[in-house]
Amino acid sequence: MLAIGAVLIVLLVNSIVIVGGEEMALLERRWLGRKMPQGRVVAQPGEVGIQARTLGPGLHLLIPFLFKATKIPFVTIADAEIGLVESIDGHAVLPGKIFAEPVDGHNSFQDAEAFLRNGGQKGPQVAVLPPGKYRINPYLFRVDKAAMITIRDHEIGIVEATDGDPIPAGRIFARTVAGHQAFQDGAGFLRNGGQKGPQIDVIPPGNYRINPLLFKVSKSAAVSIPEDSIGLIEATDGEPIPAGRIFARVVKGHDAYQSGQAFIDNGGQKGPQIDVLPPGLYRIHPNLFKLQIVPAIVIEKGAVGVVLAQDGLPIPTGRLLAHRVSGHDNFENGEAFLNQGGQKGPQIDVLLPGTYRINTALFAVRTAPATVVEANHVGLVTALDGIPLPENEYVARQVGGHDDYQNGSAFLTQEGQRGPQLDVLRPGTYYINPLLFTVELDKVAVIERGQVGVVVSNVGEAPPEEMIRRLSATQGSTQEAGQERYVVPKGFRGIQEEVAGPGSYYLNRRAFMAYIIDTTNITIDWDEQADTRFDELTVISKDGFPIQVSVKVVIRVRPDQAPYMVAKVGSVDNLIQHVIHPMIDSSFRNQASTASAMDFLQSRSEEQAKAEARVRADLEKYHVECVSVLICQIKLPAELMETQTKRIIAEQQLEMYKMEQRSQVERTQMEKMRATADQQPVLVASEIAVQVAQQKKSEMVTLAEGEARSKALDGEGEGNRLRLIGDGEAAKISAIGEATALAYQKQTEALGEDAIRSIKLVELISGAIERGQLKIVPDVMVSGSGASEGFMAQLARLLPGMDLGQLLARGKPDVLPPPQ
Incomplete structure (x- = not known):
């Protein structure tokens, strides 16, 4: 019994298999079963060998000794991992295939029997295992782990399939198939006809369970x-x-x-x-x-974008620029440009300042400066494309609608002509296509006060033959560059009859030439100054003397006559150089040759009047008014001027003496009158005193008459007494004089007149010495025997009988200076 019990216990123990919660049990059938077919690895039910099925967690009863159970842990796929499955057993993979055909019902490869029963194939499996725990038979399936595919932000996944249908010939990338869920469902990819090779789809950012054996994924930004x-x-x-x-x-x-x-x-x-x-x-x-x-294309302020198309229709023959097409939105819509028939080559439209998203492979864009016309300037435009300019035309006809040449298409649509244009650009900024138009800057025509502008038009109708005959008859004509020039009415080609007054004009100098004519007085000088236009004139007189003449001519062009003057000579400079200068030179040569040098000098005013009359008459032919002709200076030869100068000086001196004499007489009279004037107060006082004296005289006469009468008798007696006394004195003086005269007469006869004069001289000197009026002996005297002795001897000879020592002593000073 014990033995039976022991046997039962052993059988019971061997028949019970307890599998833990994270375990599975592999079964092996040892005998009592069918032998596995050749090539098989895992046994199906009833076959001897490692069984396909596994035991899950729990209590299991097995036939003892028939099955052997081996416990192993589950297959664990962690987060951020995937499981790659390869079948060790199953049907063979179809030729040309790398991966086994997907089968259903195997519950993520956990039901191996169903996998084999449903025709599972040996080899790499398309399906992958997501994170988790799996009861997979390792004898049938080998599971490798791989990291999930993570595509971060700003990344994409580039996929290449290692299996699938072939890509059609001529294609590089496999076509898109549906149902593969961003390549995570390999079976769906293959089932729906996914193609082997580079995939056209990309993987957006995220985490993906993609079979790396089927899909090679690379990352790109x-x-x-x-x-x-x-x-x-x-x-x-x-x-x-x-x-x-x-x-x-x-x-x-x-x-x-x-x-x-x-x-x-x-x-x-x-x-x-x-x-x-x-x-x-x-x-x-x-x-x-x-x-x-x-x-992106950026056109800065003050610039313009010039566009060259790399594709499109050809530009028609004879044109430089492609025609405009609409709808391309400033060349940002290349499709519209090509669909609307845009032409290949330089484009007529330009880009204004701004930012543009233009395909630079289709449109080459270069920037050029915008056309800037500064103040006081004008822009002259030349078109590089358009219909040909007619023969004999200098400037293209005017067309409208081109918005100051900024709309080149409108210019060509209106049949604008190639060449210099009539319209000009005023100051401002213009966005003009430089491939179609060139702009040349010119200064504005400024006519100041006192000026007019004579305009010569190169555009307009040509004067008809009848008008030319009439103008030729009334104006005469001049030729310039082989063409006759007339003053014509407005609208005809030629010199315009209407002049332009003071102001600023935006004039196209290619179409209109403006001659600025001064209408105020213009002075022309012929003299020796460095800043004058002409040297002084040198002429020969009738008597052969060279004469240098400085002349000043003043002319004036009336505003209404300015066009006719321009028609005659072209400009004021031409008038001065080719008309007035030869005229003045000839006039004075002719006049000088008919008079002598002195006559020419002396008749200066007459010569000036004759020259002015001749110049006035000649300038009228040129529609110019002569204001005056002035002779400023006439220079004769030096030798001729010297003779004339001497004669004139003599005449002037004679006249000066006469005038001086008259001046002295006048001066005497003036001095007398001045003295009389100075004594006027005294004379007035004297007159008053005289009047007073006369009054007093009358008074005193009356008083004195009585007294005079009383004293008359006394006076008569006293007078008689004095008369007697005077008569006596007179007799005495008469006697003394007669005696003295007789004595002088006798002395003269005895000594002579010279001696008498010497004596008289000595007397005078002596008297002067005595009175101190004459100093004979100097205060300081240098003594010398020769000089003093000679002097004393001379005095002794002149003064014989005189005591010279006594005479000299009278004139000595009280104190004599010591001898030197």
Whole structure:
């Protein structure tokens, strides 16, 4: 019994298998079963060998000794991991296939019997195990772990399938198939006809359970286009571009090239694309689309963008620029440009200042300065394209609507002519296509006060023959460059009858030539000054003397006569150089040859009047008024002027003496009158005194008459007494005089007149010495025997009988200075 009990216990122990919660049990059937077919590894039910089925957690009863249970842990797939399954047993994989065909019902490879029963194939399995714990038979399935695919922000996943249908010939990328859930469902990918090779779809950012054996995933940066840039696209796959075209046609629905399959399905063409990508972030397949980031076109202020199209229809023969097409939105819509028949080559439209997203592979853009016409200037325009300029025309006819040449298309549409244009540009900034128009700056025509502008028009109708005959008869004509010139009415070609007054004029000098004519007095000098136009005139007189004449001529052009003067001589300079100068030179030569040098000098006013009359008459033929002709200076030869000068000086001196004599007489009279005037107060006082004296005299006469009468008798007596006394004195003096005269007579007879004069002289000197009026001996005397002795001897000879010592002593000073 004990033995039986022991046997039962052993059987019971061997029949019970307890599997833990995270374990599974592998079964092995040892005998009493069918032998596994050749090539099989895992046994199916009833077959001897390692069983396909496994025991899960719990209590299990097995036939003792028939089955052997081996417990192993579950297969664990951690977070961020996937399980790659390879079947060790099963049907053979079909030829040409790498991965086993997916089968259903195996519950993530945990039901091995169902896997084998449903035709599971040996080899790598397409399906992967997500994170978790799995009861997988390791004898049937080998599980390897791999990291999940993580695509971060600003990244994309590039996929290449290692299995699937072949890519059609001529294609580079496999077509998109549905149902693979971003390549996480490999079975769906293969089942729906996924193709082997580079996939056209990309994987956006996220975490993906992708079988790395079926899909090789590489990472690439998403395309980020900065704000001031654009993206240029070139497709590496698609339909071929038609012959003669450079850029692929535009297709829709590809979501800015982020859907490569839509691009292909909609007929996208291989090669450079017309569309550009604006700034932003794009998940574009880098192997399908080559992206080039280029700066956006920026046209700065004060500049203009000139565009050259690299694709389009050919420009018609004879044209320089492509015609305008609409709808291209400043060349940002290349598709519209090509669809509307845009032409290849330089474009007639330009880009104004701003920022543009233009495909620089389709449109080459270069900047050029805008046309700036500064103040006091005018822009002269020349068109480089248009219909030919008619023969014998200097300036193209005027056309409208071109907005100051900024709308080149309107200019050509209105049949603008090639060449210099009639319209001009006033001061300002203009956005003009430099390939169509060139602009040359010129100064404005300024007519000051006292001036007029005579305008010569190169445009307008030619004067008819009848008008030419009439003008020729009334005006005469001159020729310039082989063409006759007339003053014509407004609207005809030629010198305009109407002049322009003071002001500023934006004049096209190619169409209108303006001659500025001074209407105030114009002075022309012939003298020796350095800043004058002409040297002084040298003429020969009748008697052969060279005469130098300085002349000043004043002329004036009346405003109404200015056009006719221009018709005659062209300009004031021509008038002065070719008319007035020869006229003045000839006139004075002729006049000088008919008079002697002195006569010419002396008849200066007559010569001046004759010259003025002749010049006035001659200038009237040229519609110029002669104001005056002045002879400023006449220079005769020096030898002739010297003789004339001496004669004139003598005459002047004679006249001067006469005038001086008259002056002295006048001066005497003047002095007398001045003295009389100075004594007027005295004379007045004297007159008053005389009147007073007369009054007193009358008074005193009356008083004195009585007294005089009383004294008359006394006076008569006294007079008689004095008469007697005078008679006595007179007799005495008469006697003395007679005696003295007789004595002098006798002395003269005895001594002579010279001696008498010497004696008289000595007497005078002696008296002067005595009175101190004459100093004989000096205060300081240098003594010398010769001089003093000679002097004393001379005095002794002159004064015989005189005591010279006593005489000299009278004139000595009280104190004599010491001898020197």
